[in-house]
Amino acid sequence: MPVINVSTPSATYDVTIAPGLLRTLYPRIRKLSGSKSPRLVVVTSPNIWKLWSKRFLASFPTPPEVLFLPAGERFKRLPAVERLAQELAVAGADRDTLLLAFGGGVIGDITGFLAAIYMRGIPYIQIPSTLLAQVDSSVGGKTGVNLAAGKNLIGSFHHPLATLVDPELVLTLPPAELRSGLQEAVKSAIIRDPALFRFLEQNAKAILARKPDIKALTRVVTASIRVKANVVNIDERENGLRMILNFGHTIGHAIEAATNYKQLLHGQAIGWGQIAALHVALNRGSITQKQFDRMSTLVHQYGPLPPFKAQASRLVTLTASDKKRRSGRRAFVLPIAIGATEIVFDVTDEELLTATQSMLATMRQLTKS
Amino acid sequence: MPVINVSTPSATYDVTIAPGLLRTLYPRIRKLSGSKSPRLVVVTSPNIWKLWSKRFLASFPTPPEVLFLPAGERFKRLPAVERLAQELAVAGADRDTLLLAFGGGVIGDITGFLAAIYMRGIPYIQIPSTLLAQVDSSVGGKTGVNLAAGKNLIGSFHHPLATLVDPELVLTLPPAELRSGLQEAVKSAIIRDPALFRFLEQNAKAILARKPDIKALTRVVTASIRVKANVVNIDERENGLRMILNFGHTIGHAIEAATNYKQLLHGQAIGWGQIAALHVALNRGSITQKQFDRMSTLVHQYGPLPPFKAQASRLVTLTASDKKRRSGRRAFVLPIAIGATEIVFDVTDEELLTATQSMLATMRQLTKS
Structure with missing residues (x-):
């Protein structure tokens, strides 16, 4: 236990x-x-x-x-x-x-x-x-x-x-809620736990099936809580490290606001937010194309992320009220490898817009196929 | 300064x-x-x-x-x-x-x-x-x-x-609001500051007149804040000593609730609450008749406390929701001398009722005269 x-x-x-x-x-x-x-x-x-x-x-x-x-x-x-x-x-x-x-x-x-x-x-x-x-x-x-x-x-x-x-x-739990919750597990893996990342990659079927038993899922739950507890133990009040738990949440929260908190489950919005954040990271060279592919594949593996309607520019505007801002500066969490992240304060609205447009392009592609 | x-x-x-x-x-x-x-x-x-x-x-x-x-x-x-x-x-x-x-x-x-x-x-x-x-x-x-x-x-x-x-x-400030505020100064004097008590007794005129200057009043403000800060420094979260600041507030809050927070200023309700609490103390022998007289005289000196309509039994019932209770026990603050208090947990509803009736009798007497 x-x-x-x-x-x-x-x-x-x-x-x-x-x-x-x-x-x-x-x-x-x-x-x-x-x-x-x-x-x-x-x-x-x-x-x-x-x-x-x-x-x-x-x-x-x-x-x-x-x-x-x-x-x-x-x-x-x-x-x-x-x-x-x-x-x-x-x-x-x-x-x-x-x-x-x-x-x-x-x-x-x-x-x-x-x-x-x-x-x-x-x-x-x-x-x-x-x-x-x-x-x-x-x-x-x-x-x-x-x-x-x-x-x-x-x-x-x-x-x-x-x-x-x-x-x-x-x-x-309905399957969609299970998958929504697993997006936060994917987040924990991306930001801080390469072993959890591999486990999520390799055991998706057993985790999602919850059958024949819930051992695989219990392992995911335990590892995710361990990531969270470890981060909180180091930085309870979110003055530094704890901000990494916000990975995918800047655009994710904007998506929730743009859809009036009604259309998507929280984890689904965060899933899309992670895709957008991965695009920011790729565009700046924080991660390689190969790392981008593995991470975005994992996000989609625990999808499907349902489509929604919102202008990229509107989403970027909505990030302005994000409460992670300090004195007007926006903290943004970027992966730098599988299971490792950095916090930066210089992500521009233009970068966010480009990344959000890429995310929406992915959404259109998935909807077509 | x-x-x-x-x-x-x-x-x-x-x-x-x-x-x-x-x-x-x-x-x-x-x-x-x-x-x-x-x-x-x-x-x-x-x-x-x-x-x-x-x-x-x-x-x-x-x-x-x-x-x-x-x-x-x-x-x-x-x-x-x-x-x-x-x-x-x-x-x-x-x-x-x-x-x-x-x-x-x-x-x-x-x-x-x-x-x-x-x-x-x-x-x-x-x-x-x-x-x-x-x-x-x-x-x-x-x-x-x-x-x-x-x-x-x-x-x-x-x-x-x-x-x-x-x-x-x-x-x-309107005079009634000034006097209302001074009831909390009277409270500070009763619970913890014999020197402030004497100063309030001997300088009522200068304090209330705010003329020719506000030196006397400033001294009262400073001494009252010192009492409060000293108590808070010892017991921030009200696990013990800080409860003494609640002197007069058990019945005082009940009076405010019974009059819908509209009829009396806070300090006026607390003034009456102090009178009721002094009666509890007198009836149990925590203070002498002479101490009771000096303390209740000081409360009235910074009056007048306006009359209000409420049944004693109703006021006692209203104290049941007082948030100073812990696991159903009611903490009650009693003076044991000028400038000294104790916290007790065994004040019964009957004692409160008797004291509240005495307070209401005083009110009737003052209204007549």
Whole structure:
């Protein structure tokens, strides 16, 4: 059972990855809480709860309070946080109440933020149900919601007491969501893990099939979390290294904004964003054509990335509000080899435009064929 | 020019108190920002800006961007934060933007919270314009907004880069607001500063008159901030000692809730809350009748505390949602002498009810006479 430690100046906690873990939640949570009878409130979505509540509750002596939030990026806004906070207050939750975030990235981000600001901070545990949340958003302490002006513009750093990952949860994920989550695994491989890169290249079939067992997928999840934890341990607050986790996200976020967060799954947008970023890298000579081919092939291997409609110039304009900017400068993450990256600040709008046009050309080609 | 240092595990900064300071803001802010041309955004209320913008801007080479928030506790809610955040994003504010909170407690609490959660945290400076904000809310890093379910139930600990206090700003305050602010000074004296207590007893006339100069008032402001900073330096996160700052606030917050945050100024509600808390202390023998008399006389000296309508039982019920509770236990602050307090956890609802009834009896007596 892999246990990966996150250790930053503001918190230390473990990410536990174990198939079947969901049936053994309560004793783990009680131990983490340090209380004999912790006061628990679950935040989840109706869909997740319908599928998994029986297994989730199997180890609980008495069922905890459950608050619901509809799934979907469009609910990741402050009014949802206010409503949940009001429900917590009405339920009598105090500073010793422990929240359990059970769901995908939206549930985890909102619940983490709710925990960060309810009574100026209460503890929470991440129990991610989607692959995307397991490999990325449930680790690292970033929490938050969107503004009309952009994604994740409101938030806090607030680490969970623990992240509990049961890879069996992804057995019921629709294939598109599985593939969307795997784009973040591809990202982890490209930026920092050549061994994971090769494993993803060579085991796509077993990983995507989730059959006969989920060993291959569990290995991908574990390696991806290890990359994330390792980066966060070095740079919790994104003053430097942590920016590499943003690979593919500059254009990816612009694509999500241009399509109103409705048309593509997050991982699909990030997939296209990685293609665009690879073009920037190729055009500057940061990577060779051969490296470009291997990396873009891997991205598409975990596709298909669905087509969408947007002007290249519009996408570039939308990157201007990217919150990775500091004093007007845009940080951009470029691969320099398989599993190695650099952060640069001099990528021009023209370079971005050219690369985005190449990405859109690829999209047209794929749609034709 | 008194400079009081706040030094906690999460931040170190200075509170500077100087009459006339408002005319010299820009060089101070530039130095604090560490930038030659800091990107600044002021958050203020239309009223404050109308009165003071000329003096505020006197030292600025170019005027900064200004965002407005109407004054008043009823605007201290999440939708106001969302609107301001959206305006910041539209104005292109990034992680290096420095917010200037210029106004009373509501402006300071909201702007501090906005700074805490905009892009997961940007810097801000407190420039409090009311006495209440100067002696209390602008120091200590507590930021936040209200929920329908209660006051300050949403928030963060986020310290300012500095707090800049110009006592001349209180020269234009309506007398009721001045007296409201002085209730927090009275509180500081009761809980921790016998010398300030005596000074408040003996100089009420000069303090309240703000004439011929504001030396007496400046001394009260400075001493009150020193109490607050000293307490926060020992216990930033309110795990122990910091709870003493809550003296008078258990019933005070209940009074504000019962009157819909509209009828009384914060300090007026806290004044009544102090009277109720003094009754609890007297009834248990924590203080003598003579100590009770001196303390309640001082509270009324900085009155008048206006009457309001509420059942004692209703007020006690409303204390149940007080966020100082931990696992259902209510922390209650009791004076044990002039300038000394203890925190107890065994004050019963019956004791609170009796004390609240005594407070209401005093109110009826004062209204008659």
